[in-house]
Amino acid sequence: MIKVENLTKNYGFVEAIKDVSFNVGEGEVLGLLGPNGAGKTTTMRVLTCFLPATSGKASIAGYDVFHQPMEVRSRIGYLPETVPLYEDMRVKDYLDFVADLKGLEKKGRSQRVSRVMGECAIEDRANWLIRTLSKGLRQRVGLAQALINDPQVLILDEPTIGLDPKQIIEIRQHIKDMAGRRTVILSSHVLPEVSMVCQRVLIINKGKVVAEDTPSKLTQRLQKKVSVRLQVKGPVDEVKSALVRVDGVTGVNLSSQPATDVGEFMVDTRKELDLRSKLAAEVVRNNWDLLELTSSTMTLEDIFVQLVTEEKEVEA
Numbered sequence: 001m002i003k004v005e006n007l008t009k010n011y012g013f014v015e016a017i018k019d020v021s022f023n024v025g026e027g028e029v030l031g032l033l034g035p036n037g038a039g040k041t042t043t044m045r046v047l048t049c050f051l052p053a054t055s056g057k058a059s060i061a062g063y064d065v066f067h068q069p070m071e072v073r074s075r076i077g078y079l080p081e082t083v084p085l086y087e088d089m090r091v092k093d094y095l096d097f098v099a100d101l102k103g104l105e106k107k108g109r110s111q112r113v114s115r116v117m118g119e120c121a122i123e124d125r126a127n128w129l130i131r132t133l134s135k136g137l138r139q140r141v142g143l144a145q146a147l148i149n150d151p152q153v154l155i156l157d158e159p160t161i162g163l164d165p166k167q168i169i170e171i172r173q174h175i176k177d178m179a180g181r182r183t184v185i186l187s188s189h190v191l192p193e194v195s196m197v198c199q200r201v202l203i204i205n206k207g208k209v210v211a212e213d214t215p216s217k218l219t220q221r222l223q224k225k226v227s228v229r230l231q232v233k234g235p236v237d238e239v240k241s242a243l244v245r246v247d248g249v250t251g252v253n254l255s256s257q258p259a260t261d262v263g264e265f266m267v268d269t270r271k272e273l274d275l276r277s278k279l280a281a282e283v284v285r286n287n288w289d290l291l292e293l294t295s296s297t298m299t300l301e302d303i304f305v306q307l308v309t310e311e312k313e314v315e316a
């Protein structure tokens with residue numbers, strides 16, 4: 001449904017996105033995850049025909065975003081980072097206005113407006129002036145305007161930013177419910193959000209795709225991984241093989257060797273286990289000296305930071 005090939009966008013000397021490629025299947029919900037300045041908004045603005053790319057190709061439902069913008073626009077709904085709402089319009093009139101802009105015929109328009117208001121749970125605010133609405137309600141009006149043309153593809157730029165926890169849960173659920181019926185790309189800089197809502201996640205940093213993963217793999221990583229760091233005085237090879245044999249250990253790496261008979265080992269364990277005492281006992285049983293033992297947990301945040309930092313190092 002969405003194809004992006006080697007997309008690059010420069011703003012003057014700033015390379016906002018570099019060689020970004022990905023596909024989104026029909027009915028799929030894809031998350032664009034990345035820190036501020038990663039290039040999420042730029043990618044979305046190119047896909048929604050608001051910005052021409054410097055190079056590369058993109059198409060939606062088979063229509064090229066550069067050469068067939070009218071075809072593309074009629075098939076997408078876009079919730080920008082800041083929704084251009086008209087403060088002095090009433091919700092219903094605003095949605096009718098957007099419907100008109102998007103070329104919906106007068107006949108059936110008010111029905112469509114009622115329908116999206118229902119879908120976004122704002123019917124009871126139909127006659128309210130937009131300026132009197134809370135941030136959460138405004139965001140729902142923003143979502144309603146994106147849905148007004150019943151688009152096949154929805155592009156949502158940080159849809160939960162600035163909302164309170166209850167509103168966040170509502171919007172996320174709403175997006176989740178659309179999976180299968182619409183193809184969705186949503187951006188976020190919050191990890192739990194994309195893993196909750198999306199079927200696939202693209203991590204971007206400094207304009208480049210640095211990782212792509214399914215939520216189940218993300219969830220696996222989300223669960224804390226426990227590593228134990230041990231410093232042992234003893235024959236390093238023998239120590240290593242003894243540690244590997246401890247039940248529940250999934251891997252052992254010699255991370256440094258401060259002296260010929262001293263090794264520092266990183267021991268990965270199955271996540272639910274605390275093997276510190278077992279590991280210590282194993283060292284003692286072999287009459288080696290246990291110089292240090294610490295455990296460290298790695299959260300998805302850590303993994304994310306690591307990915308992002310690795311990328312930085314590559315570029316430096």
Ligand SMILES: Nc1ncnc2c1ncn2[C@@H]1O[C@H](COP(=O)(O)OP(=O)(O)O)[C@@H](O)[C@H]1O
Pocket residue numbers: 011014015016017034035036037038039040041042043
């Ligand atoms: N209109 C612009 N002019 C110049 N640079 C811009 C413009 N918009 C974005 N950038 C730069 O492009 C990069 C990507 O920005 P953006 O796509 O907004 O990232 P994100 O949405 O992930 O925070 C940033 O370095 C940003 O400063």
Ligand SMILES: [Mg+2]
Pocket residue numbers: 037040041042081157
């Ligand atoms: Mg942005």
